[in-house]
Amino acid sequence: MLEQSKYIEIFLDEGRDILCSLEKELLALERDPSSFEAISTALRLSHTLKGSSRMVGLAGVSNAAHGIENILEMLGSSKEDVSGDDFAFVFDVIDKIKSLFESISAGEVSDLEMDFPNIATKEGAKSFEEKGTKEQKAPNKSTAKGIRKPLLSLDLDSADSAPSKRLGDALRVRLEKLDSLMEELENATVASRNLADRIASIYPAAQNTEDKFSSGALRVESERLEALVSSARNAVVEMRMLPVASLFDQYPRMVRDIAADLDKEVELKIEGGDLELDKHLMEDIYGSLTHLVRNALDHGIERPDERALRGKERGGVISLRAYQRPGAVVVEVEDDGNGIDADTLRSVAIKKGFLQPSEAQAMEDEDLFYLLLKPAFTTRREADQLSGRGVGLDVVKNMIDSVHGTMTIKSEKGRFTRFSLYLPKSYSGLKGVEVISGGVPVVIPTLFVEKCFTVGAEEFQRRDGRVAYLGEKLHLVSLGLLLGRAVEDISTGIEVLVLRFRDRRMALAVESVVGDAEFLLKGTGRHLEEEGASLLGITITREGIPAPVFDVRYLAERWAGLEFSCRVPLPKVKRKLKILVVDDALTSLHVISSFVGAMGHSVFQAHDGAEAWSMMEDYPVDLVVTDMEMPEIDGIELTRRIRRSEWFKKTPVVMVSVKGEETIVSRAFEAGANAFIHKERLDGASLEKTIKNLLPDI
Structure with a gap:
């Protein structure tokens, strides 16, 4: 050594x-x-x-x-x-x-x-x-x-004092030590919370004794301890994070060398390198990302003469990009090459017995692409016909599963292929929504949770067991049923989580929603089987109670046949919306927020478009009310971003302005606003009517 x-x-x-x-x-x-x-x-x-x-x-x-x-x-x-x-x-x-x-x-x-x-x-x-x-x-x-x-x-002696983007970060701490420290901090967090709960339970009684001052000081110290442990835990999480550029920088040389060997002209474009990701996670996805890049080079990008005959630039482009989405970091590999031939996919699926001819013809192209993730779906000869897609993609899928992520595939024949990997930002903490099912806590990874809301019993009956969401009618599945426990009682309404897996939405019924938090996943990461439901592992709640972490991918695979309908003729319970109010004028912001609050909805406030966009990425909302004129990102640009977003494009937007000229109103609707209200005519009644028109199912 x-x-x-x-x-x-x-x-x-x-x-x-x-x-x-x-x-x-x-x-x-x-x-x-x-x-x-x-x-x-x-x-x-x-x-x-x-x-x-x-x-x-x-x-x-x-x-x-x-x-x-x-x-x-x-x-x-x-x-x-x-x-x-x-x-x-x-x-x-x-x-x-x-x-x-x-x-x-x-x-x-x-x-x-x-x-x-x-x-x-x-x-x-x-x-x-x-x-x-x-x-x-x-x-x-x-x-x-x-x-x-x-x-x-050149004065090379001065080089050592020159600033460097990456070399200042050279000092690393062994990740094994950080993992151990993180687990100890997680245990300390649970212990400090338990201590705080015990102190809180005895504090009222101590108010009537001579020890009331010491008990009060003890409570303050307990709260301080919890804050310190939380701060230390966050610091450890930050120590594990590195810019995605440290992963992406491995590929320019690889692309250069392979392209030269294949006599192809290829440009590699990199975007989002400043985004940070857990170093462990980057190490785990490196092999799969490399496979996707090599696949794009070998079978996706055409040779220069072939591209020229198709009217393309002689040089192909492979894009590596990273960006943030609610609850996830997305890493994409895209090429502007052959694309995936859906017709050939259908033929292979029928020939190998994956689909019946009628099923293959009825299946949408995008659904067909996911057959490529199945083991042994293609052979090398067939992979050549399919532009190389399918060989080893089951290995990529297994890697994504192992880090509790998911993957989407988009392609158009002759134009492009894009693989999007949706990943948790960090291994050290699993962001999840804690719910109660059958009287016990269960955690659903935030990566798959798009929305939480309440549905009244009467409305549930009227829709025959379906849930209306963004123009879709989603069948509802009981989490209690999946876990082998009692089906949720809907006599006072039912809590619903809208889950998203790839391009499919699902509705999950739970007993109650506790809230979202960050949890430490215990165990080896293997899927655990409990009552027929697949779990990612076990975590510890704030109260120190073990809670299973549910695998949404398992739910997607078993979705058929799990739908249930409950009919109970009870009064409709009004749904509580999450509404984001955006205005740089403080008075206007508070007035509009008071209107929304009086309707019984939850209000989120942002002082400009930039803050609003950042909030939406972390906390998706049901509707946005935004002022038009604001510094930097105004209401027009904010609305355009919402409409361009795959996640938020269907979110209703109400634009308000002190100006009411026809050209102003036209600008609002051209940007994608669903409604416009002149501030002179804005009051609680007009705003409530507008919201009900945009969201009639509440």
Whole structure:
């Protein structure tokens, strides 16, 4: 094992980051050899690697980094065009350093000063120069004259003090230790809450005794303890998070190399790299993401001549993007290539006995795509016919299942294919909605919960056991029935959770909704079977009670035949809506909110469009009332964003304004508003009437 330097682990983390950043700059330099910025940054990175490796005793790596410096300087001062072979040589050196790092991490290398390719010497540099001359077959079309002599005068001694986007984050804490600490903090949280509950139960009695002051101080200290434990827990969660860029940065080099091997022209576009994700989670999805990227390169993107014949640009595009959605982080892989041939899918499904001919013809194309996730659905020969889709996708699905996420597939033949992975933001805490079913707590992952509301018994009877939601009539399933307990009593109304799995909505009846919170999932992560219902694991509620965490994917698979209808002729219970009021004028905000509150609905307030949009991503609402004129994101832009959103596009929007001209009203409706009210005529009655017109089923 390596024990020559206690800083070796820190260096290895820093070194990997340096190599990743160095590859990015070299790829940019390969595209544009005249880029002063790219070669300057690459020189600074190699200089930092040289110094850091020397400090921990890795003389071989230090020499190699010094050689890369020399090569970069020659690239910058060369009077000849730079060839792809030159870059391939440098990439090969980087690969060797990466392999060495992995060997060191695994304890397979005992000598930190092991020999390394001698490219730091004049002879090594000369051989590189000769290699670039002799092996160059044809000028790279994308190359231009390199940067000349001025680069040789760069002050590399100042590089170590230059700010870096990634290297400052090099210090890592072992995730195993963080996991252990997180579990201890979770136990401490439960203990502190139990203590607070005990103190709260004896506090009223203590008010009549001589100990009332000490009991009051004890309660304050208990609350302070709970706050400190919660703060420490949040800090540990943050320590586990890393920018998604640290995952996405692994792919530009891979795409470059594979595209070159396949004689394809491919551009990789990356979006959302600043979004943070649990490092454990990124490590787990890396293999599946790599499979999707390779699949897109190999079978999705067409060859340049084929694309030209189809009227496309010769170069294809693969997009890697990450963005946030309510309760989830979405990671997408999209290509603008062949797309999935739905007709061929139908034929394969019938031939292999997955579907009857009548079923296959009746099935929508998008539903067919999910057959690709089934094990052994395709063979390699069939996968070629299907543009390579299906081979190994069952493995991707299993990975997504293991992290309690889900996946959607969108495709159009000849245009694009998009795989969207919906993932929890962190392993350390499962965000979920706690409900009561059969008198016991159950947790539903927030990732799948779209809405919670109450349905009255009379309304439930009138709709024959269905629930109206955003224009759909959803069948209702009892959670108690699924868990082998009593069906919920609807004599005073019924609590409903609208669940979303892929593009399908489902309604789940529960006894009551306690609220949403973050829970620590206990167990190995394997699916547990209890009373025929699949569970993700067990968690501990705020009260310290064990609660099963329900697997919504299991519910989706068994949906048929689980619907139930209960008819009880009781008075209709008014549904309580969640309404978001948006206005930058404080008086107007409070007046409109008071109107909404008087109707018995829950009110959420936002002071501008930006705050409103952020709130909607965390807390979906039933309706939005927004002012038109606001700074930054105004009501018009907010409404447009709502209409463009896959999640919120059907949310009704009521636009209000102090202006009432016809052009103003037209702008509101063109943006997607469902109703417009002039503020001079705005009162409780007019607003209530408008809301009832937009949501008649409440």
